[in-house]
Amino acid sequence: MRLLLLLLALSLTALAQEGPPPDLSPEVFRIARELRCPVCQGESAAESNSGVAVEMRRLIAEMLEEGKTAAEIKAFFVERYGEWILYEPPRRGVTLWVWVLPVVGLFLLGLGLFAYFRPRRPLPEELLEEAERRLKEPPA
Amino acid sequence: MTPALLGNLSVALALAFSLLGLALALLAYLQGDGRFLKGAKALAPLTLLSALVAFVALEWALLTHDFSLAYVARNHALQDPLWVTLVTPWAALEGSILLWGLLQTLYAFVASRKPLDPWRASLVLAVLFGIQVFFFGVMATIASPFQTLPNPPANGTGPNPLLQDHWMMAVHPVLMYLGFVGLSVPFAYAVAAMVTRRYQSWVEETRWWTLIAWGFLTAGKVAGMWWSYEVLGWGGYWAWDPVENASFLPWLLATAFLHTAIVQQARGAFKTWNFAFVTLAFSATLLGTFLTRSGVIQSVHAFAEGPVGPAFLGFFLLATALGLGLLSRVSREVRDVAVFHPFSREGALLLGAFFFSGWALVVLLGTFYPLLVEAFAGAKVSVGAPFFNQVSAPIGAGLLLLMGVGPLLPWRRARKEVFRNLYLLLAALALGTLLGLLRGYTLGASLAVGLFLYNTLAVALLFAEGVRARRLAGLSPWSFLENRRRVGSLIVHFAVALMALAIAFSQTYRLEAEKTLYKGQAWEVAGVRMALQGVRALDEGRRFAVEARLSTDRFGEVRPRLHFYPQMNSPLPSPKVIYTPGNDYYFLLMDFDREKGEWASVRLVVTPMVFWIWVAGVLMALGTLYILWPASRPEAAREVSPA
Amino acid sequence: MRGWLWVLVVAFLAGLFWWGMQRNPKELPSVLAKERRPAPDFTLPLLPPYRAEWGEAFRLEDHLGKKPIVLNFWASWCYPACYEEAPVLEAAWRRHRERVLFLGVNTQDKEPEALRFIAQFGLTFPQVFDPRGRVAVDYGMYGVPETFFIDGEGRVYARHAGAIDEATLEKYLKEMLP
Numbered sequence: 001m002r003l004l005l006l007l008l009a010l011s012l013t014a015l016a017q018e019g020p021p022p023d024l025s026p027e028v029f030r031i032a033r034e035l036r037c038p039v040c041q042g043e044s045a046a047e048s049n050s051g052v053a054v055e056m057r058r059l060i061a062e063m064l065e066e067g068k069t070a071a072e073i074k075a076f077f078v079e080r081y082g083e084w085i086l087y088e089p090p091r092r093g094v095t096l097w098v099w100v101l102p103v104v105g106l107f108l109l110g111l112g113l114f115a116y117f118r119p120r121r122p123l124p125e126e127l128l129e130e131a132e133r134r135l136k137e138p139p140a
Numbered sequence: 141m142t143p144a145l146l147g148n149l150s151v152a153l154a155l156a157f158s159l160l161g162l163a164l165a166l167l168a169y170l171q172g173d174g175r176f177l178k179g180a181k182a183l184a185p186l187t188l189l190s191a192l193v194a195f196v197a198l199e200w201a202l203l204t205h206d207f208s209l210a211y212v213a214r215n216h217a218l219q220d221p222l223w224v225t226l227v228t229p230w231a232a233l234e235g236s237i238l239l240w241g242l243l244q245t246l247y248a249f250v251a252s253r254k255p256l257d258p259w260r261a262s263l264v265l266a267v268l269f270g271i272q273v274f275f276f277g278v279m280a281t282i283a284s285p286f287q288t289l290p291n292p293p294a295n296g297t298g299p300n301p302l303l304q305d306h307w308m309m310a311v312h313p314v315l316m317y318l319g320f321v322g323l324s325v326p327f328a329y330a331v332a333a334m335v336t337r338r339y340q341s342w343v344e345e346t347r348w349w350t351l352i353a354w355g356f357l358t359a360g361k362v363a364g365m366w367w368s369y370e371v372l373g374w375g376g377y378w379a380w381d382p383v384e385n386a387s388f389l390p391w392l393l394a395t396a397f398l399h400t401a402i403v404q405q406a407r408g409a410f411k412t413w414n415f416a417f418v419t420l421a422f423s424a425t426l427l428g429t430f431l432t433r434s435g436v437i438q439s440v441h442a443f444a445e446g447p448v449g450p451a452f453l454g455f456f457l458l459a460t461a462l463g464l465g466l467l468s469r470v471s472r473e474v475r476d477v478a479v480f481h482p483f484s485r486e487g488a489l490l491l492g493a494f495f496f497s498g499w500a501l502v503v504l505l506g507t508f509y510p511l512l513v514e515a516f517a518g519a520k521v522s523v524g525a526p527f528f529n530q531v532s533a534p535i536g537a538g539l540l541l542l543m544g545v546g547p548l549l550p551w552r553r554a555r556k557e558v559f560r561n562l563y564l565l566l567a568a569l570a571l572g573t574l575l576g577l578l579r580g581y582t583l584g585a586s587l588a589v590g591l592f593l594y595n596t597l598a599v600a601l602l603f604a605e606g607v608r609a610r611r612l613a614g615l616s617p618w619s620f621l622e623n624r625r626r627v628g629s630l631i632v633h634f635a636v637a638l639m640a641l642a643i644a645f646s647q648t649y650r651l652e653a654e655k656t657l658y659k660g661q662a663w664e665v666a667g668v669r670m671a672l673q674g675v676r677a678l679d680e681g682r683r684f685a686v687e688a689r690l691s692t693d694r695f696g697e698v699r700p701r702l703h704f705y706p707q708m709n710s711p712l713p714s715p716k717v718i719y720t721p722g723n724d725y726y727f728l729l730m731d732f733d734r735e736k737g738e739w740a741s742v743r744l745v746v747t748p749m750v751f752w753i754w755v756a757g758v759l760m761a762l763g764t765l766y767i768l769w770p771a772s773r774p775e776a777a778r779e780v781s782p783a
Numbered sequence: 784m785r786g787w788l789w790v791l792v793v794a795f796l797a798g799l800f801w802w803g804m805q806r807n808p809k810e811l812p813s814v815l816a817k818e819r820r821p822a823p824d825f826t827l828p829l830l831p832p833y834r835a836e837w838g839e840a841f842r843l844e845d846h847l848g849k850k851p852i853v854l855n856f857w858a859s860w861c862y863p864a865c866y867e868e869a870p871v872l873e874a875a876w877r878r879h880r881e882r883v884l885f886l887g888v889n890t891q892d893k894e895p896e897a898l899r900f901i902a903q904f905g906l907t908f909p910q911v912f913d914p915r916g917r918v919a920v921d922y923g924m925y926g927v928p929e930t931f932f933i934d935g936e937g938r939v940y941a942r943h944a945g946a947i948d949e950a951t952l953e954k955y956l957k958e959m960l961p
Contacts, residue, residue, distance in 0.1 A: 460796070
């Protein structure tokens with residue numbers, strides 16, 4: 001009965017069975033997290049369960065075993081998919097701006113605050129006195 | 141009377157009533173005639189009723205397995221469990237629009253009962269009815285949930301398996317919609333205020349509305365995070381997915397508004413800012429619904445594409461144009477003069493507002509950057525989670541600093557006594573960071589510890605100050621608890637600090653590894669020892685489950701599963717999560733031996749402190765409820781200043 | 784906000800999102816095709832029906848540079864796209880078999896399913912079997928079906944993502960053949 005159910009499971013899936021998949025060390029996931037899954041494009045290669053992502057993790061594991069560094073592994077994928085496959089936008093080229101603009105924004109914010117708090121012509125004495133008086137009144 | 145007929149009729153009625161209500165409300169404003177307003181107000185319960193009938197009709201069709209309806213045929217199957225059937229209305233596009241419309245009529249009904257001067261009441265109703273006209277109009281024309289099929293099938297395909305794997309499906313979307321729709325009321329009030337030039341009172345009047353909407357949004361987002369964590373099988377809770385970002389924007393802007401509204405209530409300042417925040421928050425909501433339904437950006441959240449994209453784009457542009465147009469007039473007519481020192485409560489709140497807006501802008505930039513680059517340079521770029529994490533960290537740290545010190549600063553300018561508290565806080569920050577570094581944590585994690593201590597001390601100091609003020613005024617110290625706004629906000633602030641700490645640690649120290657185990661084989665990883673006892677299959681009607689039985693040394697038997705749904709060609713992992721106050725242990729079954737069940741491929745994800753994120757979420761909800769709970773003695777609830 | 788700035792903002796957003804809705808957000812450019820790189824070599828086992836004619840294993844290098852190659856990645860679970868394009872490919876193979884080599888790569892699939900698919904469409908051009916999808920990664924594939932056009936010098940000339948129709952197929956073939 002159990003065998004029958006397992007065979008049923010066989011017919012419902014599309015993953016081929018060549019033998020058990022390889023073991024993946026934490027390092028594999030650390031690198032896979034920096035790559036995007038080409039199929040489930042919102043997820044990283046570590047999160048996605050699509051066939052391509054599974055294959056990418058396998059490749060990363062194999063390359064780590066061969067002694068390749070993380071940079072070389074990422075370059076391997078960039079060579080095939082373009083820079084798009086990197087989950088973190090590289091700090092050069094057209095994506096440089098996505099890093100620069102927040103810093104520019106912060107600078108502009110500083111300027112804005114400075115302009116806001118710059119001492120202006122003081123308000124007329126009578127208005128300030130009235131404001132003080134109202135503040136000292138007990139709350140209604 | 142079939143469900144389809146009833147549904148189509150009630151949608152048409154709801155649209156008709158909304159159009160009538162819109163017309164009457166506008167006439168009331170333009171003619172200044174109270175009878176039109178009365179008529180418009182009378183239509184609010186009618187639209188609610190028709191929307192409710194339509195919703196009930198859809199549920200009726202689902203419960204009776206009426207496959208002549210296209211929506212039922214596409215999203216329902218005979219073997220669906222009852223709870224799945226009941227939540228199917230919001231599992232797909234047309235039904236989700238119906239839910240939104242229904243909630244919109246509910247809020248409009250409640251809003252119509254609030255007393256308001258007739259000029260603004262008519263405008264508020266006009267805006268709310270206008271929104272209803274859009275949603276019911278879409279339902280009546282392009283995206284009807286009650287479209288019928290000429291040849292109904294014997295059985296449908298059922299909802300997307302991702303949406304029926306976990307009970308959270310019943311909760312998260314409803315909470316989110318309650319939050320999104322809730323923002324339309326402050327928006328309506330803001331529009332009314334901007335048109336009638338009554339720039340001050342609207343802030344006080346919308347306080348509860350904003351808090352309620354914010355509360356639902358926060359609860360909905362945390363629920364969504366937890367759902368993603370429990371269900372999706374990757375052990376994470378936030379992916380910076382475009383639709384997640386699009387729903388984060390209104391939350392950020394609503395939070396900013398909650399805080400700057402305090403300044404306008406107390407000092408009359410920040411008028412333009414408050415209008416801007418509410419308008420932009422509502423615009424962001426519409427942007428989010430547009431993104432989810434248009435196929436502009438690839439997202440795991442997106443509904444299947446339909447013809448609704450252009451309609452939602454049009455409505456988003458219309459609402460944004462209206463809001464921005466009015467805003468430009470307000471900014472010309474209102475001058476905000478800073479009669480306060482930067483080092484004061486107002487200053488802290490202003491800086492906080494800037495940080496929130498800055499964060500919203502950065503998230504907006506990152507989400508739409510690929511679209512912009514593709515439009516102008518033709519290149520395909522990716523802006524992923526690492527970008528958002530890295531830019532959010534400093535902004536988050538800045539906000540945490542402000543959150544601690546802000547409430548301690550007095551209005552207008554800081555006095556000498558305040559500095560003692562500030563030094564204490566800074567000492568706590570330094571101490572916490574140092575402790576973290578000594579324990580070998582990274583700089584980021586140590587800083588998170590420091591900020592947590594800093595904020596906890598700030599909350600304690602505020603609490604002590606509140607109690608002391610009561611005692612000095614001759615009241616019972618426990619009467620401080622009656623100041624619901626203060627105490628509630630302290631609870632929420634503490635929860636935010638806790639969540640920040642938990643997020644920092646869970647991101648920095650996450651560990652995952654995958655291994656294929658043969659029957660009887662043991663694996664020791666990350667302090668857990670597990671052994672595979674076996675693999676078995678179960679037939680659960682609507683789906684097929686394969687379970688791996690793992691015996692662990694600490695958690696007994698753990699059984700992660702893979703769910704096979706007939707309509708999906710790859711299985712859905714159903715993880716087993718063990719929550720402990722220290723670490724979360726997340727067991728996933730990735731693959732198994734299909735021929736003989738001799739081996740199973742298991743992934744273990746160990747993330748520290750994730751449990752505290754959910755605790756913090758519950759605390760935030762409780763804190764919000766505390767603020768909203770009606771005070772038993774309103775006099776005792778007021779702020780008492782030290783004599 | 785000064786005067787007409789907000790009008791510009793709204794108009795800009797309108798234009799951007801309208802344009803955004805017209806295109807497919809999932810589409811990825813092919814690095815190989817853009818840079819006209821030499822087609823990556825691979826050696827894959829052939830599916831049983833083709834072993835008689837082509838041998839046990841198919842090595843791409845043996846055929847590069849001799850004549851243009853149409854390389855089609857497909858899977859039996861990719862419905863409906865692969866099912867739509869299979870007859871188109873088979874018909875084009877029969878028309879051009881003297882001058883162009885058609886090669887199908889069954890990727891991330893199971894052998895019985897693949898054989899069923901082949902039998903259903905009566906595909907006569909050689910099919911190789913790549914269950915892991917390793918070759919797909921080498922070609923920068925992001926979803927089945929994808930068709931790569933390799934010119935007579937062994938360089939990737941173009942890539943078509945999604946089901947291919949007759950017009951596009953003929954267009955690329957005409958461009959590649961002398």
